[in-house]
Amino acid sequence: MWDGFANGKGDFTDGPYEIQNPENFFKDTFYNYGFNPEVGSVGMPVAATIRATMPPEGWQIPLFKKLPSGYIEEVPNPIWEYHKYIPYSKPDLVHDQIVLYGTPNDLDDFCLKAQLVNYIQYRALLEGWTSRMWSKYTGVLIWKTQNPWTGLRGQFYDHLHDQTAGFYGCRSAAEPIHVQLNLATYFIEVVNTTSEELSNVAIEASVWDMEGACPYYKVFDKLSVPSKRTVSSC
Structure with a gap:
C-alpha cells in the first residue's frame, strides 16, 4: 500500500x-x-x-x-x-x-x-x-x-x-456508502467509507436502452464490504 x-x-x-x-x-x-x-x-x-x-x-x-x-x-x-x-x-x-x-x-x-x-x-x-x-x-x-x-x-x-x-x-x-460502475472494467463496485463493515447487503443492477427496454438485470446479494474499503461485485 x-x-x-x-x-x-x-x-x-x-x-x-x-x-x-x-x-x-x-x-x-x-x-x-x-x-x-x-x-x-x-x-x-x-x-x-x-x-x-x-x-x-x-x-x-x-x-x-x-x-x-x-x-x-x-x-x-x-x-x-x-x-x-x-x-x-x-x-x-x-x-x-x-x-x-x-x-x-x-x-x-x-x-x-x-x-x-x-x-x-x-x-x-x-x-x-x-x-x-x-x-x-x-x-x-x-x-x-x-x-x-x-x-x-x-x-x-x-x-x-x-x-x-x-x-x-x-x-x-x-456518498459514505456508494455503488458505482467502474468505467474502465465495467465491474460494479461498492464503496464503504464508513467506520462500520457492511454485511449481507444486496445490489440491484439494470441496464436500459434508449427505447426503454431492459436487456440486463441482476441482483448481487449477500455481499460484505469492510470499513474504508471498495470491493468489486463482479
Whole structure:
C-alpha cells in the first residue's frame, strides 16, 4: 500500500485540469502517486450566469472545428478566452464531450449540455479515486470549488453562487456508502467509507436502452464490504 503523502518519498504531481475521457479516471495509469494535492476539470456555469456577467458578445458559443483526425477543436470567443475557458474537447485525445449530446444551437443549449458533462466528469473523477481507495490512493483535493471571479473553468458553484452540475456529481460520488460502475472494467463496485463493515447487503443492477427496454438485470446479494474499503461485485 502507498504510505503517507504521495508515494511516501515526497514525490507528487498536480493536475490534470483538462477534459478527460470519463473511463480514464479509473485507469491505473491516470495518476502515479497516492495523494494528489490538486486536480480539476471543466466548469462551465449555467447560461443565466453568462448573461448576467458578460456583454452580449460574450454570449456566443464556441465554434466547433472538425479536424482531419475526426476530433473537434473548440474555438471560443475572445471574452471566454480571457476568462480562462477550458474546452470540452482535447483534439487527438478526447472527443468533444458536449457534442456527444448533439451540436448545441445556442447559449442555453450549450450550457445545458455542459452541465451533463460537468456531472459526469466530477463524478467519474472521485469514483476513480475511491475505486482504489487505500490500495493505491490515499486522498485527493479538488481544484477548485469556486472561482473568485467569473472564470469558466473548474468550479462547483460560479461567481454568483449558482451550483454547476459538477457539484452534484461530486456529491453523488462522495456518498459514505456508494455503488458505482467502474468505467474502465465495467465491474460494479461498492464503496464503504464508513467506520462500520457492511454485511449481507444486496445490489440491484439494470441496464436500459434508449427505447426503454431492459436487456440486463441482476441482483448481487449477500455481499460484505469492510470499513474504508471498495470491493468489486463482479
